[in-house]
Amino acid sequence: MVDRDYVKKCPECGGINLFFNKEKGEVICKDCGLVVEEKMVDFGQEWREFDSAQSEQRRRTGAPITYTQYDQGLGTEVGRKADLYNLGAKTKNKFFRLRKWQYRISTAIERNLKLALAELKRVSSYLKLPKSVEEEAARIYTLAVQRGLVRGRSMESVVAGALYAACRRHEVPRTLDELSEASGIEEKEVGRTYRFITRELQITILPSNPIDYIPRFSSSLKLSPKTQSKSVEIIELAQKQELTSGRGPTGIAAAGLYVAALINGEKRTQREVADVAGVTEVTIRNRYKELLEKLDLEEEIKKLKKKVKED
DNA sequence: AAGACGAAAGTGGTTGA
DNA sequence: TCAACAACTTTCGTCTT
Numbered sequence: 393m394v395d396r397d398y399v400k401k402c403p404e405c406g407g408i409n410l411f412f413n414k415e416k417g418e419v420i421c422k423d424c425g426l427v428v429e430e431k432m433v434d435f436g437q438e439w440r441e442f443d444s445a446q447s448e449q450r451r452r453t454g455a456p457i458t459y460t461q462y463d464q465g466l467g468t469e470v471g472r473k474a475d476l477y478n479l480g481a482k483t484k485n486k487f488f489r490l491r492k493w494q495y496r497i498s499t500a501i502e503r504n505l506k507l508a509l510a511e512l513k514r515v516s517s518y519l520k521l522p523k524s525v526e527e528e529a530a531r532i533y534t535l536a537v538q539r540g541l542v543r544g545r546s547m548e549s550v551v552a553g554a555l556y557a558a559c560r561r562h563e564v565p566r567t568l569d570e571l572s573e574a575s576g577i578e579e580k581e582v583g584r585t586y587r588f589i590t591r592e593l594q595i596t597i598l599p600s601n602p603i604d605y606i607p608r609f610s611s612s613l614k615l616s617p618k619t620q621s622k623s624v625e626i627i628e629l630a631q632k633q634e635l636t637s638g639r640g641p642t643g644i645a646a647a648g649l650y651v652a653a654l655i656n657g658e659k660r661t662q663r664e665v666a667d668v669a670g671v672t673e674v675t676i677r678n679r680y681k682e683l684l685e686k687l688d689l690e691e692e693i694k695k696l697k698k699k700v701k702e703d
Numbered sequence: 704a705a706g707a708c709g710a711a712a713g714t715g716g717t718t719g720a
Numbered sequence: 721t722c723a724a725c726a727a728c729t730t731t732c733g734t735c736t737t
Contacts, residue, residue: 638727714727714730719722
């Protein structure tokens with residue numbers, strides 16, 4: 393395994409117990425919970441297996457198969473000149489025709505893929521997404537091209553949609569907003585193509601989990617690990633009470649973090665949390681209110697207020 | 704003065720007839 | 721295809737610290 397030995401110590405607590413979460417592209421200090429580095433480049437082998445079926449195919453045999461190469465490293469050609477010597481004239485013609493069509497179709501698709509995958513790599517590296525996500529996105533895009541789903545849509549928007557879908561599948565949450573910024577496509581356009589291609593390709597996506605956003609938000613707000621885990625607790629409770637369904641996950645994450653910070657005396661303004669999470673204060677307030685009502689946190693908050701007065 | 708709170712009106716997307 | 725609807729945003733006035 394590649395050692396990431398250039399990050400040796402946690403800048404916060406000096407601990408050396410760093411945990412590298414490859415899937416999410418984050419390095420987390422196990423001692424204090426600080427996200428030391430996020431959105432990092434994944435240096436892992438690009439043909440790392442993701443499940444046992446793929447591991448059969450991918451492990452140590454020949455050139456790595458990768459979807460980020462436009463033809464997956466394996467071009468297809470119909471026939472070869474050497475094969476044709478001992479065929480009759482008719483058959484020969486047929487072969488030529490087939491070859492011509494194969495060529496036309498594949499060059500059209502391949503040309504598109506070449507461009508698109510370059511764009512995909514650009515956006516992906518801008519967002520510092522792990523390789524696994526990039527691969528997944530490339531796979532999705534390839535499928536989309538083969539089904540002719542790109543026609544009538546800009547290539548870039550489909551790339552953005554594919555990337556977003558891949559992020560969701562790998563639980564590496566990036567908001568539509570971030571994707572939009574990285575790709576230069578309007579947010580609603582990204583969302584639209586995302587929905588379109590997932591529907592057409594029948595890709596099932598789990599609703600994104602608010603908890604997945606916590607480490608990143610928490611780190612941006614420089615909150616303690618204690619607060620971070622507290623907010624996870626709160627959100628888990630909220631999920632049990634079905635307070636989370638139908639609500640925007642970022643709003644929930646933001647509210648959870650806000651409450652947790654309040655409880656642990658690391659108060660951040662609603663504005664600050666809202667900015668980091670990409671929602672408005674109003675949304676945080678609404679979620680926050682619901683959390684207090686349903687989770688019996690009101691007393692805790694009251695106690696805290698008294699405490700503050702005493703001090 | 705800044706932050707928190709909440710009401711009201713507007714936006715974009717989903718759903719169901 | 722259209723209207724109803726829920727979630728979220730924007731805006732703005734009021735209260736609290």
